[in-house]
Amino acid sequence: MKKTLSMLLAAVMLLSVLAIAAPASAAAAGPIKIKFAWGNSRTDLVAAGVEAMAEYIKTASDGAMEMEIFWDNTYCETSEILTQMRKGNLEMGGSGATYITDYMPELGFMNMGYLYESVDHANTVLNGELGAEIFDRIAGATGQRPLGGYYFGAREVCLTIDKEISTPADLKGIKMRTNGTESMNFLVSAMGANPQGISYSEMYTALDTGVVDGQENPITTVTGQKLYEVSKSLSYTDHMVDFSWIAVADKFWQGLTEEQQQIIKDAVQLCCDTNTAATVQAESEAEDFLVSQGLKVYHPDVTEIRNAVLEAYNKKAVDDGWDTELMQRVLDAAN
Numbered sequence: 001m002k003k004t005l006s007m008l009l010a011a012v013m014l015l016s017v018l019a020i021a022a023p024a025s026a027a028a029a030g031p032i033k034i035k036f037a038w039g040n041s042r043t044d045l046v047a048a049g050v051e052a053m054a055e056y057i058k059t060a061s062d063g064a065m066e067m068e069i070f071w072d073n074t075y076c077e078t079s080e081i082l083t084q085m086r087k088g089n090l091e092m093g094g095s096g097a098t099y100i101t102d103y104m105p106e107l108g109f110m111n112m113g114y115l116y117e118s119v120d121h122a123n124t125v126l127n128g129e130l131g132a133e134i135f136d137r138i139a140g141a142t143g144q145r146p147l148g149g150y151y152f153g154a155r156e157v158c159l160t161i162d163k164e165i166s167t168p169a170d171l172k173g174i175k176m177r178t179n180g181t182e183s184m185n186f187l188v189s190a191m192g193a194n195p196q197g198i199s200y201s202e203m204y205t206a207l208d209t210g211v212v213d214g215q216e217n218p219i220t221t222v223t224g225q226k227l228y229e230v231s232k233s234l235s236y237t238d239h240m241v242d243f244s245w246i247a248v249a250d251k252f253w254q255g256l257t258e259e260q261q262q263i264i265k266d267a268v269q270l271c272c273d274t275n276t277a278a279t280v281q282a283e284s285e286a287e288d289f290l291v292s293q294g295l296k297v298y299h300p301d302v303t304e305i306r307n308a309v310l311e312a313y314n315k316k317a318v319d320d321g322w323d324t325e326l327m328q329r330v331l332d333a334a335n
Helices: 002-029 047-060 078-087 105-111 119-126 129-142 182-191 200-208 219-224 250-254 258-292 303-320 324-332
Strands: 032-037 065-070 092-095 144-159 175-178 194-197 214-218 233-249 296-298
Touching (some): 032 047, 032 078, 047 065, 047 258, 078 233, 105 129, 119 129, 119 144, 119 233, 119 258, 129 144, 129 250, 129 324, 144 219, 144 258, 182 194, 182 233, 182 303, 214 219, 214 233, 219 258, 233 250, 233 303, 258 296, 303 324
Parallel strands (some): 032 065, 032 092, 175 194, 175 214, 233 296
Antiparallel strands (some): 092 233, 144 214, 144 233
């Protein structure tokens, strides 16, 4: 009897220890930590969208998931985000088409000029069914799954002379500053100008001294870098409607529940919508400012330039092995 009683007491004590230990273990595990690598700073235009995303994930999951944002490339350079995801070191980050073409050259068209006619066109593609299809392909080939795209500016032609640009002939003989990459030089040449690779830091001086006749950048760059001080006109050519995306490591993604995945999807969409709206507003305010500073701003019909550029890309698409059927579907989504 005493032996039985001792065994029962020992069993009760063991169960008590397990009962106490179980909650402690669960608490120690804590929420799912999501490291998010970001190239921008906390003071940039797109910071609000990223912070809203992190807050939504924490709130909607009742604290079961938490995002830690690494600003200013403090976790890794943007160009290394995909690599870190493939290694399993990073859960989420900002990315874009530029960083996947080494793995998927057939998607090279996603970096081409005049792929999108407008912000609405790009939104329809990247945040719709076609975008989901493309993103699935990217996830399968690279291990990085984009979840949504956001707008961060359209590139326009800004010149040191007062001239409206609407046709390739208007750009003949114009020395246009570019970042010097093959893709941007190709685009500027197809538009009709002579590309001149010059660093970002030397752009203002190059315009001021006549080394180049103009540059092509988002209108917010013209205001932010005070390029209006050495320029006389800006034409809305919209030759590249720039969209980036928010991506997740696919291995991490597949380990989440459907409910957790939906929370992250909704958070990413909130981030993209917030960033796009902020950029559109900033561009509108920038135009008003440039006009107040005496810069001539033109809104031309650039159909001729667009047609010339797309014709040049049609040959490049064949030479570089792009998926021309998918490329055409993206182009046609504007209709």
